[in-house]
Amino acid sequence: PIILKDVNLQTLGIVVDADQDLQARWQGISDKLKSVGYDNIPKNTCAEGWIYEQNELPKIGVWIMPNNQLIGELEDFVAYLIPDDDQLKDKANEILDELEKLEINGYNKDDRSKAFIHTWLAWQKEPGRPMGLSITANVLKYDNEIIQAFINWLNKLYQ
Known part of the structure; x- marks a missing residue:
């Protein structure tokens, strides 16, 4: 979260593995983003990846491997x-x-x-x-x- 307060940061893309619990991973990211001031974060992941712009904070994007809908990781994405x-x-x-x-x-x-x-x-x-x-x-x-x-x-x- 500290990097999100950097005044020079304009956009941040977050790519993480879902691992064994997609919803828990999304909730963890959502909680961290809320803690630095982001709001209007959807309850569930977005199939096309999530992108959000909020005044005075960097544009943020989240992609959860492999495809924002399934459990897994980068290697599952690559297997596709x-x-x-x-x-x-x-x-x-x-x-x-x-x-x-x-x-x-x-x-x-x-x-x-x-x-x-x-x-x-x-x-x-x-x-x-x-x-x-x-x-x-x-x-x-x-x-x-x-x-x-x-x-x-x-x-x-x-x-």
Whole structure:
């Protein structure tokens, strides 16, 4: 909240993971924004992301990964960018299912989406390429609804 009081700050975009409780995440953000003077904050998240301008405070925007409507995180958002016809997607899920069934997975089940996306990325032509670079390298598609909604939110927030 201290950054919101910086007189030089004009716009602030907040991107956070919903994790396991979307409503609790939104409520936490809402409470912090109210504590520094924002009002008219909706009770629930907005599917298209939330943007608000209030006199004497920076323009604010909130996007809750993966899409403002589902629990999850950045890795779930990125998983939506895997091409629909990708054969490795199903195989990565099968492998993770098997590891969990045998109880030899080293990850917490709440981190399955992280395990999934990093497993899938490890099996690409250039193993281990970071998520962001995988978009620019066209390994991940960027022409679907979820990323267009995020881009629209960013453009509207920073216009």
